[in-house]
Each structure stands twice: as structure tokens, then as C-alpha cells.
Amino acid sequence: MRRVYLDNAATTPLLPEVKDFLCRSLDVFGNPSSPHGAGEEARELLELARENVASLLDVSPSEIVFNSGATEGNNTVLRSVLSRKSRGNVVISSIEHKSVSAVARELARSGISVREAIVSKEGMVELEHLESLIDGDTLLVSVMSVSNEFGTVQPVREIAELCREKGVPFHTDAVQAIGKVRLSLEEVGYATFSGHKFHAPKGVGFMYLKEGMFIKPLLLGGGQERGLRSGTENLHSILAMAKALELIYKDFEKNTERLRQLRDSFERLLEEKIPGVRIVGKHARRNPSISAVVFPRRTGWEIVERLSREGVFCSSGSACSSGEVIPNEHLLKMGYSEEEATRMVRFSFGLLNTEEDVFSAVDRILKIL
Numbered sequence: 001m002r003r004v005y006l007d008n009a010a011t012t013p014l015l016p017e018v019k020d021f022l023c024r025s026l027d028v029f030g031n032p033s034s035p036h037g038a039g040e041e042a043r044e045l046l047e048l049a050r051e052n053v054a055s056l057l058d059v060s061p062s063e064i065v066f067n068s069g070a071t072e073g074n075n076t077v078l079r080s081v082l083s084r085k086s087r088g089n090v091v092i093s094s095i096e097h098k099s100v101s102a103v104a105r106e107l108a109r110s111g112i113s114v115r116e117a118i119v120s121k122e123g124m125v126e127l128e129h130l131e132s133l134i135d136g137d138t139l140l141v142s143v144m145s146v147s148n149e150f151g152t153v154q155p156v157r158e159i160a161e162l163c164r165e166k167g168v169p170f171h172t173d174a175v176q177a178i179g180k181v182r183l184s185l186e187e188v189g190y191a192t193f194s195g196h197k198f199h200a201p202k203g204v205g206f207m208y209l210k211e212g213m214f215i216k217p218l219l220l221g222g223g224q225e226r227g228l229r230s231g232t233e234n235l236h237s238i239l240a241m242a243k244a245l246e247l248i249y250k251d252f253e254k255n256t257e258r259l260r261q262l263r264d265s266f267e268r269l270l271e272e273k274i275p276g277v278r279i280v281g282k283h284a285r286r287n288p289s290i291s292a293v294v295f296p297r298r299t300g301w302e303i304v305e306r307l308s309r310e311g312v313f314c315s316s317g318s319a320c321s322s323g324e325v326i327p328n329e330h331l332l333k334m335g336y337s338e339e340e341a342t343r344m345v346r347f348s349f350g351l352l353n354t355e356e357d358v359f360s361a362v363d364r365i366l367k368i369l
């Protein structure tokens with residue numbers, strides 16, 4: 001059976017050129033911290049990768065810190081900024097990824113209060129509400145650039161400007177934005193990224209730290225990454241990640257347009273053939289690769305399981321515990337009913353998907369429904 005992978009927001013396959021590049025780079029084995037020739041070779045490649053990533057994002061190489069991915073990046077930013085004071089508050093959106101919300105909640109036990117900005121039914125952070133939550137005790141505002149569940153593009157530029165006016169540091173989890181929407185980091189203090197969401201290997205990512213922003217390393221040791229992230233750099237994956245980014249940015253408009261066409265024809269077919277189907281954030285600005293579908297019948301969990309048996313891989317918006325489906329908490333917060341919040345399935349497209357994948361997936365969705 002032909003397999004159709006539509007879970008690119010969870011992780012992506014390597015682009016063939018990235019895979020080739022990665023295999024070739026495996027011959028470079030030096031430790032970038034070693035003072036001899038082998039180390040120097042590795043160090044030069046590492047710094048070249050940093051320069052490439054920085055130039056694609058229009059920032060300075062000294063503002064890029066390589067790490068293991070966005071869970072580490074988000075933990076580093078939140079823990080370091082919020083541990084500076086024993087009291088205060090952090091403002092996040094109500095739909096943040098757990099690597100932001102769980103850290104904020106844990107810190108809440110030590111005196112930091114967590115304030116959640118309301119997100120509309122269309123999956124957009126409500127700016128006015130967010131503004132009303134910021135006060136003189138706000139230590140950090142953290143809002144994702146793009147929702148990993150609904151693909152909605154958040155008003156990051158406006159939030160960043162607001163934070164600048166109020167003198168509050170701003171962090172954005174940009175994992176689902178990079179390579180899919182144009183990023184502007186000008187007003188952003190901290191941004192976090194993960195390689196495996198854009199056709200690079202897993203276990204590698206980076207943080208953007210604006211010049212002069214405070215950061216306390218999560219890991220201490222050999223002082224790599226200018227002392228901000230100790231541990232021998234994951235050189236091969238870093239090189240492959242920079243390569244993936246370079247390839248994606250080279251044809252940015254073409255790539256994003258292709259994703260948009262795949263997603264739009266998928267949604268058009270679903271809406272044509274399944275009465276009562278609903279796309280979350282349909283009328284909001286979305287990144288072109290994510291489609292969050294609320295089906296009129298069956299739980300998201302059931303649909304994902306049945307589709308998996310049919311060779312279509314996607315993701316359920318709700319968890320299942322002891323045979324019971326738990327409604328998606330973010331959909332509930334956005335005003336969806338309990339029933340709707342159990343019926344969401346996320347389909348996400350990547351650069352290796354084809355039009356044929358779309359037709360094939362829709363056929364199999366109709367079959368299992």
C-alpha cells in the first residue's frame with residue numbers, strides 16, 4: 001500500500017539533498033573545540049553554518065546559539081528569564097506548546113504567576129486582551145509565531161512592538177513558522193527553532209538571542225557556544241540543518257506556494273465531499289502547511305487510527321486515556337464544544353508531498369468515515 005505521510009508538523013523527512021549533504025559531512029569528525037587542524041576544520045564549518053543561518057534570518061551570527069531543538073530552547077529562555085526574580089508574572093497565549101506552557105506552570109509553583117491571553121475561535125491571540133495582561137511585574141511575554149495545531153500565524157510583530165513599548169522581553173517559539181512564513185526578528189528578544197520541522201535531522205535546533213538579551217545557560221560544562229550552551233556541538237546535524245534552511249530559502253516563494261496549493265486542494269475536496277466538516281482558522285492568516293479539520297462524526301483519535309491502517313499518517317488533536325478520548329484543551333479554551341474538541345485531526349504538508357498524496361488521502365478519509 002502506498003503510504004501517505006501528512007504529519008509534517010510533528011516531524012519531516014530529510015530532503016534528499018540534505019541527506020546527501022549529511023552523509024558527506026560525516027567524514028568531518030573533529031571536535032570544533034580542539035585546537036588542532038581537525039578541530040579547526042570542524043570549527044570553520046560550524047561557524048560557516050552559523051553565518052548562513054544568521055544571514056537567512058537577517059541577524060548577526062553572534063545571535064545564533066545551536067542546541068538540541070525547541071524543547072531545550074524554550075526551557076532555556078523561560079527558565080533563565082523567569083528565574084531572575086522571585087516574584088512577577090509571565091504572559092503566554094492559551095495555545096502554547098507544552099515546552100512553553102509546562103515550564104511556565106512549573107515556575108508558577110515558585111511564585112511566578114502565569115497569565116494566558118485569550119485565543120479566538122479562529123485560533124488567533126487576542127491582542128487587546130494580551131495587552132491588558134502586561135503590567136509592571138511582567139518578566140516575559142512568550143507567544144508562538146505559528147500554532148503547531150492550527151497553523152494560525154500570530155500577530156508577532158504587533159506583540160513584539162507592544163513589548164518594546166512596555167520594556168518587557170519578548171520570546172517567540174518560531175518552530176512552525178520558519179521556512180513557511182517570512183520571519184522578522186527585528187523586535188524579538190528571543191526566538192526558538194527546531195531542525196526536524198523543516199526537513200533537517202532530529203535533535204538539533206537553535207536559539208536566536210538578540211544582542212544584549214539576558215540568558216542563563218541550562219547546561220554548564222565545556223563552555224561551547226560562547227558559554228551559553230555547553231556540550232560538544234552536534235556538528236553533522238547542524239551542518240545539515242543549515243543546508244536545509246538554505247535550500248528552503250533559495251526557493252521560498254515557490255516552496256510555500258506549493259504547500260499552499262496542496263493544503264488548499266485538500267481542504268476544497270474535504271469541504272466538497274464531507275458536509276459539516278470544519279477547518280479551524282480557515283479565515284485567519286495561516287501558514288500554508290497545516291490543516292486542522294473538525295470532522296462531523298467519529299473522534300479524531302479513531303480517524304487517526306483507522307487512517308494509519310490505511311497507510312495515511314496524520315495527527316489527532318486529542319489524547320486518549322484508558323479508552324476515553326480527552327477533548328483538545330486548546331479547542332475548548334477557544335470556545336469549541338466538548339464534542340467538537342474530540343473530533344479534530346491535524347493534517348500537515350511538507351515539501352516531499354505531492355498532489356497524488358492529497359487525492360489518495362481524501363479517498364481513504366472518505367472510505368474510513
Ligand SMILES: Cc1ncc(COP(=O)(O)O)c(C=O)c1O
Nearest residue numbers: 069070071097099148173175194
Ligand atoms: C510549536 C512547537 N514548539 C516546540 C516543539 C518542540 O520541538 P523539539 O521537538 O525540537 O523539542 C514543537 C514540536 O512538536 C512545536 O511544534
